[in-house]
Amino acid sequence: MNAGEKQRAPWIVGVSGASGTPYAAAVLRALIAAGESVDLVVSRASRLTLLDETGISFRDAHWRDDLGAWLARGADGKPDTFAPGLDDVRYWSPGDLAAGPSSGSYPVKGMLIVPASTACVAGVALGLSKDLLQRAASVTLKERRKLVVAVRETPLNGQTLRHLVALDDAGASVVPASPGFYAGATHIQDLVDFVAGRVLDAAGVEHGLYRRWKGGLGGGAAPAPTR
Numbered sequence: 001m002n003a004g005e006k007q008r009a010p011w012i013v014g015v016s017g018a019s020g021t022p023y024a025a026a027v028l029r030a031l032i033a034a035g036e037s038v039d040l041v042v043s044r045a046s047r048l049t050l051l052d053e054t055g056i057s058f059r060d061a062h063w064r065d066d067l068g069a070w071l072a073r074g075a076d077g078k079p080d081t082f083a084p085g086l087d088d089v090r091y092w093s094p095g096d097l098a099a100g101p102s103s104g105s106y107p108v109k110g111m112l113i114v115p116a117s118t119a120c121v122a123g124v125a126l127g128l129s130k131d132l133l134q135r136a137a138s139v140t141l142k143e144r145r146k147l148v149v150a151v152r153e154t155p156l157n158g159q160t161l162r163h164l165v166a167l168d169d170a171g172a173s174v175v176p177a178s179p180g181f182y183a184g185a186t187h188i189q190d191l192v193d194f195v196a197g198r199v200l201d202a203a204g205v206e207h208g209l210y211r212r213w214k215g216g217l218g219g220g221a222a223p224a225p226t227r
Contacts, residue, residue, distance in 0.1 A: 010037035010100050011089065011203070012111040013141070014133040017045025020115035020152040020177055021053050022075040026189075026196035027073055027114050028133040029084045030207045039086045040067070041133045044094055045117070046165055047086030063091045067196065075192040082192065094131045101136035111137055115177055115201055118153050118160045125163035125170075141170050149201045152177040183211040 010024055011031055015024045031038050041061075042050075047058045054073055058066045064086060074081035092099040100106040113120060115132070120133065129135040140147045149172050164174050180190035180227065190210070197209035 003091070003191050008037050008088075009106055009107045009109050010039040011087075011109050012041065012136050014043070014111060014113040014116075014120075014136060015046045015050075015122035016043050016113060016115060016133060017049050018115040018117035018120070018152040019049060019053065020035045020150075021046070021050045021070070022100055022189075022192045023150060023152070023177055023195050023199075024114045025071050025073065026075070026192050026209070027199055028089075030085045030196055030200055030209055031205065032089070033088070034205055034207060036109075038090070038110060041091060041093045041094055041136060042091075043120070043131060043133050045119075051108045052197070055124075057202045060091075060093050064089075067091070075189040076187070089122065091097055092132055094133055095214060097129075097135060099132050099136075102139065103130060104139050104143045105220055106139075108140070108145065110148070110203060111140040112148045112150070112199055112203055114135060114148075114150035114196075115152035116149045118151070118163075121160060121163045122165065124149070124172075126167040141172065143173065146203055147172040148175055148199055149173070150175045150177050175199050175202050180210075182213060 012026055026099045033065045042058050050056055050058050056066060057072050070078050071084045072082050094128055105201055121133040124137040125131055127138050131140050136149060149167055168174055179194050185191050193209040
């Protein structure tokens with residue numbers, strides 16, 4: 001890095017195997033729109049979910065093309081709904097435990113796991129580090145950086161609830177993927193964007209994904225904000 005050059009400090013986005021790939025896509029698009037750098041880790045299990053929910057195969061060797069197709073897709077399945085740029089997105093294979101995010105000396109702002117499966121939650125809570133996603137989350141916690149875990153499962157059993165409490169105790173923000181309806185949702189994308197927006201709120205990233213509560217009743221009857 002040359003003198004005076006700004007050091008790249010990305011947000012790590014980990015995508016686990018839970019249902020909810022549109023949530024991850026909305027978070028990624030919003031980070032890109034906010035001018036944030038992104039390091040992406042897509043778990044092996046999440047590729048099966050992505051294929052099932054979107055028909056898109058995510059391949060290491062063609063990650064940029066596959067990611068572009070994924071992020072262009074709306075939550076309703078319509079292709080070419082969005083056109084995000086990918087210039088400052090870096091992809092790391094989930095099996096690469098020598099990747100940058102596996103080390104605390106690698107500069108990042110924090111990590112967002114969206115969606116987070118119960119298996120992922122357990123692995124991070126127990127410090128298993130069985131793949132790069134879990135390892136990066138463990139590093140994020142040990143370095144006292146921001147970790148946001150968007151758990152997507154229902155119902156939740158006692159074991160998972162204890163794991164979530166352990167993550168909260170360790171300093172993570174637990175954000176259940178629970179859409180709110182007071183923001184005037186009229187489309188499935190509005191509900192997805194509400195959850196993505198709450199994830200970004202927990203990370204402290206500015207966005208305009210949903211209408212915020214202002215203390216007046218009846219706001220949900222108005223149209224949702226235009227993206």
